[in-house]
Amino acid sequence: MKILVCISKTPDTTAKIAFTEGNTKLDENGIQWIINPYDEWYSLVRAIEHKEKDPTTIIHLVTVGGADVEPIIRKALALGGDEAIRVNLQSNDSFTVASQIAAVAKNGAYDLIFTGKETIDYNSASIGSMVAAILDLPYISLANHFTLNGNDAIIKREIEGGEETNEVSLPVVVSCQKGMAEQRIPNMRGIMAARTKPLHVQEPIACDETTQVMQYELPPAKQGVKLVAPDNMDELVRLLKEEAKVI
Amino acid sequence: MVLVYIDHEDQQLKSSSLEAMSYGAALAKQLGVTAEALVLGTTPATLSDLGKQGASKVHHVAVDTLNHLDVKVNSTVIAEAATQLNATVLIFAHNINGKALAPAVAVKLKAGLVTGASSLPKTENGFIVTKTVFSGKAFASVKIATPIKIIAINQNCYGIHAADNVAEVIPMSFNIPSPSVKMTLVEKVKGELPLTEASLVVSGGRGLKGPENWGILLDLAKELGAATACSRPVSDSDWRPHHEHVGQTGIQIAPNLYIAIGISGAIQHLAGVNRSKTIVVINKDPEAPFFKAADYGVVGDAFEVVPALTAALKNSK
Numbered sequence A: 001m002k003i004l005v006c007i008s009k010t011p012d013t014t015a016k017i018a019f020t021e022g023n024t025k026l027d028e029n030g031i032q033w034i035i036n037p038y039d040e041w042y043s044l045v046r047a048i049e050h051k052e053k054d055p056t057t058i059i060h061l062v063t064v065g066g067a068d069v070e071p072i073i074r075k076a077l078a079l080g081g082d083e084a085i086r087v088n089l090q091s092n093d094s095f096t097v098a099s100q101i102a103a104v105a106k107n108g109a110y111d112l113i114f115t116g117k118e119t120i121d122y123n124s125a126s127i128g129s130m131v132a133a134i135l136d137l138p139y140i141s142l143a144n145h146f147t148l149n150g151n152d153a154i155i156k157r158e159i160e161g162g163e164e165t166n167e168v169s170l171p172v173v174v175s176c177q178k179g180m181a182e183q184r185i186p187n188m189r190g191i192m193a194a195r196t197k198p199l200h201v202q203e204p205i206a207c208d209e210t211t212q213v214m215q216y217e218l219p220p221a222k223q224g225v226k227l228v229a230p231d232n233m234d235e236l237v238r239l240l241k242e243e244a245k246v247i
Numbered sequence B: 001m002v003l004v005y006i007d008h009e010d011q012q013l014k015s016s017s018l019e020a021m022s023y024g025a026a027l028a029k030q031l032g033v034t035a036e037a038l039v040l041g042t043t044p045a046t047l048s049d050l051g052k053q054g055a056s057k058v059h060h061v062a063v064d065t066l067n068h069l070d071v072k073v074n075s076t077v078i079a080e081a082a083t084q085l086n087a088t089v090l091i092f093a094h095n096i097n098g099k100a101l102a103p104a105v106a107v108k109l110k111a112g113l114v115t116g117a118s119s120l121p122k123t124e125n126g127f128i129v130t131k132t133v134f135s136g137k138a139f140a141s142v143k144i145a146t147p148i149k150i151i152a153i154n155q156n157c158y159g160i161h162a163a164d165n166v167a168e169v170i171p172m173s174f175n176i177p178s179p180s181v182k183m184t185l186v187e188k189v190k191g192e193l194p195l196t197e198a199s200l201v202v203s204g205g206r207g208l209k210g211p212e213n214w215g216i217l218l219d220l221a222k223e224l225g226a227a228t229a230c231s232r233p234v235s236d237s238d239w240r241p242h243h244e245h246v247g248q249t250g251i252q253i254a255p256n257l258y259i260a261i262g263i264s265g266a267i268q269h270l271a272g273v274n275r276s277k278t279i280v281v282i283n284k285d286p287e288a289p290f291f292k293a294a295d296y297g298v299v300g301d302a303f304e305v306v307p308a309l310t311a312a313l314k315n316s317k
């Protein structure tokens, strides 16, 4: 079993977001970088759980980014995984990133490709579906449970107001979310081992960007909260009806 | 032509798709073209009614195997339909099915894609779409450079608007590729409104102290006809089911009204609800960070305030 796990670097969930250079760039001052939580907690850990059950499993990590992503990919290797591949390209265009991952996936002949359900910076939720489409593979989104039965994967995924179980033959691309695995933290042995695990740097394949970020903007500040006395719920009802007009 | 992908479930067209139709109709008007709809699968819903959201035609691939989401198959059918119909812009709702399908269709049509769009594109000079980024903490304007463009819109960003078209329903047929996945089981929460489709949501946090205290919240939700949600520690402790967990690592919602009860308003929680139109916070701690993100606030004990609010709603009818 060969698993490819996609890893993205994102600002920490508590990061204060600001922009520089005429609102065209994220202000990286004071930002702590983390592994995108969905990539780390759910897809990477689920792959590691599988390897713990079946030690012949090979896990490769792939990331598309500049050299600044390397501490993040080392951190991911400290959790688990055998080798990592960094495609040396910085792009905000989902199609460009997915094309690079698909090229890596094609080379490695993986049985399973895991992504997180989305990244917490661009929130595009597109990479898994695009990789599957480029490779013409089946795709299951928003998976919250995954098991294998021979060459078939049995995957539960979220649907509106419930969940659904699907059976699919490998290879398959899966986007992972809560439920897939239990979050863990790397231990000392993992951190030491990660230092010497292979991290291959690969140049990107040619690809035209289909989209381009022009500018960022912060949302307008809230007007400020209007406080209503706890013994005056009639007033709150009136405000919701007449002012906010939501009920 | 602007082609809007229409999703249906439980014998009805999804409200997020009706919103996408309204958005598509407005964009078509802006571009001076027509807005048409594409429906896959079978549904008893009256498809010509999509005219009420501005569709001039509804293209219908009435094959019941397409009712189930098989991304590989359904995205192929959508891309072929778009090509046959010469669509230049495709609109999806950025909901569970839209998130899975739109990127695959984009690959097949070599189309630039913006997901999580929050308003109509600017089209005077190029084609620029604004989307939410950093989990609702910011917006990005994104230029789409390809001839065909795809937009997946955030729920409740545009609203459902009435138009007075009568849409003509036109059957379409294709050779449907063989399925790539086999659905073996569907488990639905009975009688509950799915959170992502709800326009009113009542949500509870650790301040409610335990699952046995949820009655006051459920009564309020019932009185309002609202769906229920919760903070992450609440679902992690199994006080409430996991599908109610909203936030950065849960479901992201954008209802018209979000009432937060005994929730502190941690940044990861806000990331899931900050696109709500109106936020009401009920918390006994006046320093709770949630008040900064709220429109209306009540500083008080939830165990008194919530039943009083339910009673006030009853009285106001």
Ligand SMILES: Cc1cc2nc3c(=O)[nH]c(=O)nc-3n(C[C@H](O)[C@H](O)[C@H](O)COP(=O)(O)OP(=O)(O)OC[C@H]3O[C@@H](n4cnc5c(N)ncnc54)[C@H](O)[C@@H]3O)c2cc1C
Binding pocket: A013, A037, B204, B205, B206, B207, B208, B230, B231, B232, B233, B234, B245, B246, B247, B248, B249, B250, B261, B262, B263, B264, B265, B266, B267, B268, B269, B272, B282, B283, B284, B285, B288, B300, B301, B302, B303
């Ligand atoms: C990476 C990461 C991701 C996360 N993702 C999410 C996520 O998706 N969703 C999420 O919700 N959290 C998430 N969290 C957790 C988040 O940081 C907070 O810990 C969590 O939201 C707090 O939940 P809470 O508000 O219910 O509880 P608390 O923070 O304990 O707040 C309880 C509140 O109830 C109030 N209260 C107490 N008693 C009463 C009373 N009688 N009447 C009225 N008010 C009362 C208190 O004043 C307090 O403000 C995440 C954390 C991390 C690190």
